[in-house]
Amino acid sequence: MSAPAVANTGAAGETFQPGKGLDLSSSFTAQRDAIFKALDDGETYSEIAAEDAQVVRSSLARITSLLGSSTASVDQLPHDARIQVFNEQERINTLLVRAHADSRMVCRREKATGSNMSTNVCMTVGDRRRARDSAKDFLRYNPRAMGDNPNGM
Numbered sequence: 001m002s003a004p005a006v007a008n009t010g011a012a013g014e015t016f017q018p019g020k021g022l023d024l025s026s027s028f029t030a031q032r033d034a035i036f037k038a039l040d041d042g043e044t045y046s047e048i049a050a051e052d053a054q055v056v057r058s059s060l061a062r063i064t065s066l067l068g069s070s071t072a073s074v075d076q077l078p079h080d081a082r083i084q085v086f087n088e089q090e091r092i093n094t095l096l097v098r099a100h101a102d103s104r105m106v107c108r109r110e111k112a113t114g115s116n117m118s119t120n121v122c123m124t125v126g127d128r129r130r131a132r133d134s135a136k137d138f139l140r141y142n143p144r145a146m147g148d149n150p151n152g153m
Contacts, residue, residue: 018044018100021093024074024085028067032060035096047126048099056095059088102126 016022016034023031038044039053048056066081066088067074074085107122123131 019097021096022089024089035060045096045099045103047102047124052095052099056092059092063088
């Protein structure tokens with residue numbers, strides 16, 4: 001399932017897609033505004049860590065300062081500035097794409113132990129991963145929970 005576009009970025013019908021990240025071949029200003037809006041909506045990137053959100057905001061500010069107040073494209077920047085913009089773009093995209101994938105809501109029909117009635121259980125991908133890791137850690141550090149008896153009885 002493809003992610004819906006968050007905001008329209010240009011007159012040509014270009015859109016920012018949270019699952020793909022920042023694309024500097026399109027309007028940077030519109031995409032930056034759409035990213036800020038998505039970070040603040042509490043849904044699109046619900047699984048992004050506060051530190052990662054701050055890194056994204058800082059990287060967007062650095063790109064803004066490198067591009068300057070004009071609508072200059074990345075291709076018009078000096079070589080060193082282009083490299084810095086590319087590195088900031090990669091940092092942003094790595095954090096946003098991972099956070100968007102982790103923020104995806106997944107619902108499953110599950111039966112509670114000892115019951116024949118199914119219920120819908122909805123969790124984000126990140127929530128499911130944390131629950132799985134927590135269960136693994138519990139079983140790893142509590143071997144008796146699996147029925148293992150160290151005394152052989």
